[in-house]
Amino acid sequence: MAGSVHLIDRRLNGGNKSATNRQRFIRRYKEQLKRAVGDMVDKRSITDIEGGGEVNLPSRDISEPSFRHGPGGNRETVHPGNREFSPGDTIQRPQGGGGGGGSSEAGEGESTDSFVFTLSREEFLNIFFDDLELPHLVRNYLGAVQQKKMVRAGYVVEGSPTNLSVPRTMKSSLGRRVALSAPIRRELEAAMAALAEARARPADAAEVARLEAEVAEIEARLRRVPFLDDLDLRYRHRVSLPQPVARAVMFCLMDVSASMDERKKDVAKRFFTLLYLFLSRKYEKVEIVFVRHTDNAEEVDEDTFFHDPKSGGTVVLSALELMHEIQAERFPAGQWNIYAAQASDGDAFGSDAGKSARFLGEKIVPVCRYFAYVEIPDGPDARQSSLWVEYDTLSAIARNFAMRRVCERDEIYPVFHELFKKETA
Numbered sequence: 001m002a003g004s005v006h007l008i009d010r011r012l013n014g015g016n017k018s019a020t021n022r023q024r025f026i027r028r029y030k031e032q033l034k035r036a037v038g039d040m041v042d043k044r045s046i047t048d049i050e051g052g053g054e055v056n057l058p059s060r061d062i063s064e065p066s067f068r069h070g071p072g073g074n075r076e077t078v079h080p081g082n083r084e085f086s087p088g089d090t091i092q093r094p095q096g097g098g099g100g101g102g103s104s105e106a107g108e109g110e111s112t113d114s115f116v117f118t119l120s121r122e123e124f125l126n127i128f129f130d131d132l133e134l135p136h137l138v139r140n141y142l143g144a145v146q147q148k149k150m151v152r153a154g155y156v157v158e159g160s161p162t163n164l165s166v167p168r169t170m171k172s173s174l175g176r177r178v179a180l181s182a183p184i185r186r187e188l189e190a191a192m193a194a195l196a197e198a199r200a201r202p203a204d205a206a207e208v209a210r211l212e213a214e215v216a217e218i219e220a221r222l223r224r225v226p227f228l229d230d231l232d233l234r235y236r237h238r239v240s241l242p243q244p245v246a247r248a249v250m251f252c253l254m255d256v257s258a259s260m261d262e263r264k265k266d267v268a269k270r271f272f273t274l275l276y277l278f279l280s281r282k283y284e285k286v287e288i289v290f291v292r293h294t295d296n297a298e299e300v301d302e303d304t305f306f307h308d309p310k311s312g313g314t315v316v317l318s319a320l321e322l323m324h325e326i327q328a329e330r331f332p333a334g335q336w337n338i339y340a341a342q343a344s345d346g347d348a349f350g351s352d353a354g355k356s357a358r359f360l361g362e363k364i365v366p367v368c369r370y371f372a373y374v375e376i377p378d379g380p381d382a383r384q385s386s387l388w389v390e391y392d393t394l395s396a397i398a399r400n401f402a403m404r405r406v407c408e409r410d411e412i413y414p415v416f417h418e419l420f421k422k423e424t425a
Contacts, residue, residue: 132278132420134248134286134339135370135400150238159235168234176232180225188218248337248369249287250279251323254305255344257294257314264376267406268343269306271374274416275341276302289326293319299326316348316356316387324363333367340364341372346385357390365398372419373403380407 085091155168195211252272256265279286290305291297294312297319319342327338348356365371375388384392388403395401404415 132282132417133422134279134283134337134420149241151241153237153239155234156237157231157233157235159237163236163238165234165236169228169232172234173228173232176229177225177227181222184218184222184225188215188222191215191218247285247287247335248283248339249289249327249331250275251289251291251327251338251340252276252305253291253293253319253323253340253342253344255294255314255316255319255342255347256292256310256312257347258311259314259345259347260311260376264345267376267409267412268374270409270412271343271406271416272341273306274412278416278420287331289323291319291322291326293322297322314347314349314352316344316352317359320356320359320364324359327364327367338368339370340368341374343374343376344387345377346375346387348385348387353386353390356387357394360391361394361398365394365401368400371398371401373401374415374419375403375405377405377407 155165191211191214195208195215198208198211252275254268254272260268276288279288288302290300290302292300292305292308292310293315294310295315295318296312297315299322300308323340327333331338346353360371373391375385377385388405391401391403395403402419404419406412406415
């Protein structure tokens with residue numbers, strides 16, 4: 001039998017940090033860290049959005065309950081000299097952060113500093129994208145690079161001792177012993193019958209001795225049939241079979257027309273930056289297609305999509321038509337999970353909004369697993385755009401279509417989290 005193997009990790013933790021304690025701390029205060037990470041994203045530039053950093057956790061959020069022995073029983077205490085309060089008065093909160101939450105402002109009273117915890121890039125991204133996923137993702141393609149899965153494939157006569165099947169081995173042993181001993185038992189029965197017959201009639205002692213020796217020799221042959229033989233051993237056999245993989249493509253459609261000022265473009269780029277990090281972090285086989293449009297749409301690379309300052313008119317339909325052409329040519333719906341995210345201010349001229357909504361509902365949404373539309377209005381009180389009104393009609397009947405509005409940078413992460421949160425059973 002093979003012995004057990006114990007692996008001991010003796011690598012040192014850098015900087016006097018315990019990896020085990022860090023993971024325990026992150027698991028225990030994950031909700032507080034998620035809120036802190038969300039606040040960090042709102043304040044960072046696009047280029048620094050994926051790095052780690054220090055998060056400040058109020059001490060009240062990580063305080064632990066403690067037990068102590070009290071005096072017990074019922075007590076009555078008289079505090080003389082009260083000239084300030086009467087029964088029913090409300091006591092004001094102490095100034096200067098005396099509640100223990102920590103304060104950076106000067107003032108009276110005592111306070112407790114916030115707890116500072118440094119997150120690495122990996123920890124930051126793990127917390128940030130922990131409960132997000134692509135909706136309705138299915139494994140539908142058997143590609144060149146295949147995932148393997150070990151499945152049971154019967155039994156073999158050679159293998160590892162850990163795969164030995166005792167029931168099948170004993171069944172094989174029983175069958176072999178029955179097959180080998182059956183003729184010997186019939187021969188033994190005949191010899192014992194002849195011996196009994198010789199003993200019952202007057203016969204010479206030599207004949208009886210011969211029959212007794214024959215019976216003893218047959219019984220010895222019967223005992224020599226082994227209880228377990230190497231031929232009886234049966235091992236569980238497993239083979240690897242290729243499994244379908246989940247191939248997906250995400251189309252990023254961004255409006256870069258003149259109506260999209262710097263604030264709106266910054267919000268849109270932040271949304272697509274989060275989407276890019278999310279896809280590259282959590283999925284290995286996801287293609288990303290970047291499409292930007294003014295009055296004419298074009299497929300561009302990542303650097304051009306995020307940094308090129310192109311501007312112009314607005315024709316939303318051009319981006320949808322280009323996406324449909326690329327999808328039909330390079331990403332068949334039967335082999336790919338199709339996703340798309342569109343960001344625009346909704347400023348569409350004339351019949352462009354109606355044509356875009358009809359084209360989206362007839363050509364794109366039926367082949368998409370999920371389509372997300374993010375509109376960036378001029379302000380929180382801005383009226384709904386014509387494109388929003390047309391898309392809203394589609395969202396009422398299409399289950400795989402979602403739309404949200406984002407006005408400021410601090411709204412991006414909640415909206416992104418809502419669009420790509422994990423599906424519940």
